[in-house]
Amino acid sequence: MINQTIYDILSRKSTRSFDKSRSVELEDLEAIVRCAYAAPSGMNIQPWHFTVVQDKEILYSLYTAVQEIQGRGPEYCFYNADTLIITSTAADAKFGIADCACAIENMFIAANSLGIASVWINQLSDLSTNRKFAPLMEKLDIPKTDVIRGCCALGYASDSSDSEPTQKNSEVVSWFLK
Numbered sequence: 001m002i003n004q005t006i007y008d009i010l011s012r013k014s015t016r017s018f019d020k021s022r023s024v025e026l027e028d029l030e031a032i033v034r035c036a037y038a039a040p041s042g043m044n045i046q047p048w049h050f051t052v053v054q055d056k057e058i059l060y061s062l063y064t065a066v067q068e069i070q071g072r073g074p075e076y077c078f079y080n081a082d083t084l085i086i087t088s089t090a091a092d093a094k095f096g097i098a099d100c101a102c103a104i105e106n107m108f109i110a111a112n113s114l115g116i117a118s119v120w121i122n123q124l125s126d127l128s129t130n131r132k133f134a135p136l137m138e139k140l141d142i143p144k145t146d147v148i149r150g151c152c153a154l155g156y157a158s159d160s161s162d163s164e165p166t167q168k169n170s171e172v173v174s175w176f177l178k
Contacts, residue, residue, distance in 0.1 A: 008113040013166050015117035018080045018155035023054065028114050029083065032154070035110035036085070039102040042095030048103055048149075051086040051140050059084060061136055066123045069132055078121055081153035086124060088146035100149035107152045121151035 002010070029052060036050055053059055062084065063077045078084060087103055089096030104120065111118045127133040128148035142148070
């Protein structure tokens with residue numbers, strides 16, 4: 001029998017079609033963020049900063065910056081996710097990428113356990129050192145020494161979203177047991 005935690009890990013999948021009519025509640029966001037900063041980090045330094053964005057105007061500014069700076073089409077909009085949680089660390093944080101990846105994974109699992117869909121957003125990571133993007137980072141109170149390591153987009157899956165978890169390749173494991 002699989003316990004609830006393992007079920008939540010195995011049933012989680014990335015969603016690329018969010019329901020625009022539903023918002024993630026503050027209580028759920030707080031629980032998800034608590035799970036983020038409970039993640040393991042190298043030497044327990046906890047170098048991260050989390051920026052939670054649910055404001056529609058700011059989300060619009062973020063994805064239009066991606067459209068403009070990266071040349072993405074007008075259809076690019078973080079899949080209409082209701083919420084974006086940006087993870088960042090100081091540029092010189094030795095384990096910053098891995099630490100934020102652990103935090104994002106914790107958020108994904110926590111969200112799934114609450115019936116909230118998620119997907120990883122990488123595009124802002126590429127923009128965090130771009131001078132055109134600096135005003136947005138400042139507006140979001142992201143520390144000036146930080147770079148964005150990844151983002152967790154959250155919301156409720158649209159009806160058109162496939163609810164079945166994707167098949168995983170189990171052939172990527174080599175076993176050497178006693």
